[in-house]
Amino acid sequence: MIDSLILFCGGPPIYGGSPKPLQKLRTGQTLLERYLFHIKARVPKDIVLLVDESFESDYRHVVNELNYPSSIRTLPCASNSSTFDKLQAFLKSDYPKDRIVMFSYPDIFVIGDIDGPTNIDESLSGNVFISFTPVFSRFPRLVVDAYGRAVRGISNHTSPMPANPLHVFGGHLLVRVGLMENLVETFLAEAGMTAPSLEFDMFFWLINTSRMLSMPIYGRWIQADSPRELEAILALTKQH
Numbered sequence: 001m002i003d004s005l006i007l008f009c010g011g012p013p014i015y016g017g018s019p020k021p022l023q024k025l026r027t028g029q030t031l032l033e034r035y036l037f038h039i040k041a042r043v044p045k046d047i048v049l050l051v052d053e054s055f056e057s058d059y060r061h062v063v064n065e066l067n068y069p070s071s072i073r074t075l076p077c078a079s080n081s082s083t084f085d086k087l088q089a090f091l092k093s094d095y096p097k098d099r100i101v102m103f104s105y106p107d108i109f110v111i112g113d114i115d116g117p118t119n120i121d122e123s124l125s126g127n128v129f130i131s132f133t134p135v136f137s138r139f140p141r142l143v144v145d146a147y148g149r150a151v152r153g154i155s156n157h158t159s160p161m162p163a164n165p166l167h168v169f170g171g172h173l174l175v176r177v178g179l180m181e182n183l184v185e186t187f188l189a190e191a192g193m194t195a196p197s198l199e200f201d202m203f204f205w206l207i208n209t210s211r212m213l214s215m216p217i218y219g220r221w222i223q224a225d226s227p228r229e230l231e232a233i234l235a236l237t238k239q240h
Helices: 031-038 053-064 083-091 177-191 198-208 227-237
Strands: 004-009 046-052 071-077 100-104 108-114 128-135 142-144 151-154 166-176 212-223
Touching: 004 083, 031 053, 031 227, 046 053, 046 083, 053 071, 071 083, 083 177, 083 198, 108 166, 108 227, 128 177, 166 177, 166 212, 177 198, 198 212, 212 227
Parallel strands: 004 046, 004 100, 046 071, 128 212
Antiparallel strands: 100 166, 108 212, 128 166, 142 151
């Protein structure tokens, strides 16, 4: 069981003047409220929202209206800060170093289980764990030029079961706080980057230094990125 859930609540204010977690759904609730409602049955005792300071009062207003079984705190970060910046802000907040925390995002909904380590798993002493989920397609994979329109390649492997799975980051990072502090410090010293990203630059470094282990997601995984996915989220939360 994790000690705390840490949520990256950032993003540009392009949802009616609000960042993504505060966008209003057709039910009148924010996406953040729906997310918290969805995880309510298995939530840890402590939740920390890493928010842009310019929207902290809006997040506090949402949190104060909730009748929730866990303590929910906001930690203001620099406005328009990246997830890596917000991670650093959390690590500087003097959270107990021996605690196990899960970093995630309030637009990632899992209907199932994340196969993570137990609290006594020795791997936690020197590794971080990230979740992954397969994205399936019956069609072949393409290799596309990231800077143009050219298609650089196509897979020749087809398999009906499963159908050409592609694994993507599932949106969860589990780690002991003290270890994460040390890893961030070492990463910054070795990488020499002025504005590194968490989800690529630091993950790339963790993989190359053999400090990253995986947590498969068993079940359905929804990322709230389109009206269709929002409707799917509203449909599944009715079942809770």
